[in-house]
Amino acid sequence: MSSSSDTIKAGAQATVRERALVAALADETRRSEVLIRVGEAVGAGRDIDVIVQTVVDGGVELTRAEVGAFFYDYDGGRFGFYALSGAQRSALEHFPMPRNTAVFAQTFAGVAIVRSDDILADPRYGGNPPFNGIPGGHPPVRSYLAAPVVSRSGEVLGGLLFGHSEPGRFSAADERVVAGVAGLGAAAVDAMRRRNEALAASEAQRGVEASLAERLSFALDAGRMGSWALDVDSRAYEASDLCKANYGRQPDEDFGFADLVASIHEADRDRMTRAMEAAIRDGSDYDIEYRVIWPDGQVRWVHARGRADAIVPGGAAKRMAGISLDITERRRAEARQQLMLNELNHRVKNTLATVQSIAFQTLRTARTPWEFREAFEARLLALSETHNLLTQENWEGAALRAIIDSELEALGGVGRAVVVPGAEVHLSPKAAVAVGMGIHELATNAVKYGALSVSRGVVTVHWQVRDGLLELDWTESDGPRVETPQRRGFGSRLLEKGLAAELGGSVELMYRKQGLTCAMRLPMAALEGRNRA
């Protein structure tokens, strides 16, 4: 009987062992399933909140803790994010973050796993003000299990904390399980960090690109620059709105490569296509100014610059891009400047020829070098005076009154001459020089030989405009007795032939005994420079 009872006993013991084994197996299976579930969640890795929640839930389930928490950080040093789990989670939500206490430091400094059957009895517990232990209202914790969450690089990413209100609830097996779960948590936070960094980098890159594109577009607009791109093989041509505007096109109008070429002035088209082909062939800069004909017929100047780009180094160019700029105003300004330079050159050369003429003719009539010098200088100054007057009016002309006054003044004859001005007469530059020279010759003669050579003598200058004719009379009186000269000097020739011929009128000198008179009859059209077609 005893044997049977032993057998029964042994059978019962075996059943107990079996049951224990079955239970242990079931427990392992459950743990494995939980771990697999947590691992899958980490592996799928979409939402960090879901992942950490799965990790802490898994930890709670595996250790049968009443409460679990996962504190973690992914932006440097502060474990400011957390997930809670377990029956008591709601009671924990209002508590502050764990501080750097002696107990917590083991975890958050990554020192070691802490497993305590009764944390209240732990020598490290309760030494930190203000709470000196678990704060009031906190769910009671006796059994305590905490693991640092450490990345592969050794950095502490956070901590997994589990608690139970009864002591002695966590086993060595629980400690190993929590270590494993902490590894999964580390992998999850690591992956999230990398994803965030990559995201931030790509966002920053996108930001840089967006702001570059924006600034470029703004700069192009501000500079009135159009931009364009050409696909070399297909000749597909893209032009910005401003680029189209440079060719007289609206933003919504089609403007392809054929339109571009067709819009270029016939005389510039070959040059443009050759330059573009060279840029594509040699990779040289495309930099050209050409005329374009707008749809409304107006001709504008465009400056285009660009460069062809080989996608493969050393390969054939695949695309070309650049800018275009309307330079019509600059071109016009250049043309105006060129015109002014030509005109200036023309005037200078004519003035030199005029001076040459004065020297040539003064030399013919001068009897001595001294006489030449005196007369030449005086004539040069007369010419210079007229130029001064013209410069004052931008070489648009000079007033007859001003010319007469300045020539008389130069010879000290202003107070001695009675100027009876008629209508205001404005002379063209050429007429001003001619009339100025004529008045100079009359005044010089008056000062040297005529009425102004004696103190009592008087000169009267009177003019009027009648029937498009300037009638100017120079009358000398009370001077020395006048003799008709034996030979005609430069002055009389200049007046009677030169001035009369140039202005298409008549100039008559009369050597009356009581004084010289000069009667000029000059057409206003010639004086004002209106005789041009």
Next chain:
Amino acid sequence: MTDERLVGLRVLVVEDEMLVSMLVEDMLADFGCAVVGPAPDFDAAMALANSAEIDAALLDVNVAGRVIFPVADALKARGVPFAFASGYGAAGVEGDHRDAPVLQKPFRQIDLERALTGLVSG
């Protein structure tokens, strides 16, 4: 001394600057030429170019704001040789008349003499 071929030569002068035309007249008188004109503007120049008895001409390129080339055309049609005088130099001469001699102002008397001699012996 002065080239014999220039003596008695009838030369049309077109020049709008009074003093310059007086200078040219004096230079031509020294050669023994007879001056026709001087014409101070385009219309006078054209009238003389079409009808006056002339053997040669000296034309200012720009007379009172007008280019003289139509007058040069008229002279060419009559077979009258001509030279240009210009403040712009040779650059101011265009078109069919590039072969005509150009005197850049100011020019020396001997430059004018050579130009004229070239015209009448050419």
